[in-house]
Amino acid sequence: MKLVNILAGSPQLPDLPIDFTNDVNWIGVDRGSLTLLEHGIIPTLAVGDFDSMSEDELRRVKNRVGKIIQVDPVKDDTDTELALSQAFEKYHANFVNLYGISGGRLDHFLSNFLMVLKPRFNQYAQKIKMIDQQNIIRFFKPGHHQIQAVAGYKYLSFITLGAVQELTLPDEKYRLQDQIDPYPTAYVSNEFVQPTANFSFTSGTVAVIYSRDLKKEQ
The missing domain is CATH 3.40.50.10240 (Thiamin pyrophosphokinase, catalytic domain)
Structure with missing residues (x-):
């Protein structure tokens, strides 16, 4: 690669x-x-x-x-x-x-x-x-996708960019089934419950954001 x-x-x-x-x-x-x-x-x-x-x-x-x-x-x-x-x-x-x-x-x-x-x-x-x-942002086109957890990044967010059809989060901590969003929507602070997570949608573009809270200096 x-x-x-x-x-x-x-x-x-x-x-x-x-x-x-x-x-x-x-x-x-x-x-x-x-x-x-x-x-x-x-x-x-x-x-x-x-x-x-x-x-x-x-x-x-x-x-x-x-x-x-x-x-x-x-x-x-x-x-x-x-x-x-x-x-x-x-x-x-x-x-x-x-x-x-x-x-x-x-x-x-x-x-x-x-x-x-x-x-x-x-x-x-x-x-x-x-x-x-503090963040890793990836972008996805329609289809079925499997992503892997990244050590140290607790939160997982899905941002629909424009009209997205049938967004499904089947095995994340907070699940969605065939969600239709005619406008951009942010599904934030989800989490992995296993080393991998699956999601799918049939149209549009989705941004997936891994994020973490930075440790505060003492």
């Missing part, structure tokens, strides 16, 4: 990977490129308008990264969308892990979360995972 990791521009600690690994291809988005370099990783590609960097910081990126796509700040696609397009179309990723998607800003988070509904990306929905230090 060809995995591509994308680090978007958020420098916030909760948005960053818990462990940076150098054994996969990384794409740095805007300031995410600089963050990767600071963690000892030279991204395969840096992409964005780089308007969040100083001239000196951008020079550092250009001196270290072999391939850079710099675009005009006035554009139709977000920097993250450009990176995701490159991951699938240029690097032929079988799976993409996307980090740094919010930086604490809800508009950035929603832009990244909802881009999976765009037709050009929706075809790849099940190959995209969004990760921060």
Whole structure:
């Protein structure tokens, strides 16, 4: 499986990977490129308008990264969308892990979360995972799916994105049977009761969110 990791521009600690690994291809988005370099990783590609960097910081990126796509700040696609397009179309990723998607800003988070509904990306929905230090988000197309519990993530939520037909949760802690939602609906704080859980639906897109409460510092 060809995995591509994308680090978007958020420098916030909760948005960053818990462990940076150098054994996969990384794409740095805007300031995410600089963050990767600071963690000892030279991204395969840096992409964005780089308007969040100083001239000196951008020079550092250009001196270290072999391939850079710099675009005009006035554009139709977000920097993250450009990176995701490159991951699938240029690097032929079988799976993409996307980090740094919010930086604490809800508009950035929603832009990244909802881009999976765009037709050009929706075809790849099940190959995209969004990760921060408190959440793992996956996306699913219609059908029957089985997912596995992840150690440390207690909660399991199902978010219907648009009209979803016949959502069935047969073996989670809180069950649903053939639920029809004509509008987006969040079924939150469910839980695994076994190492795996099954669910199914017949139309639309569903986001599945693994989440956990961060320990409070004493």
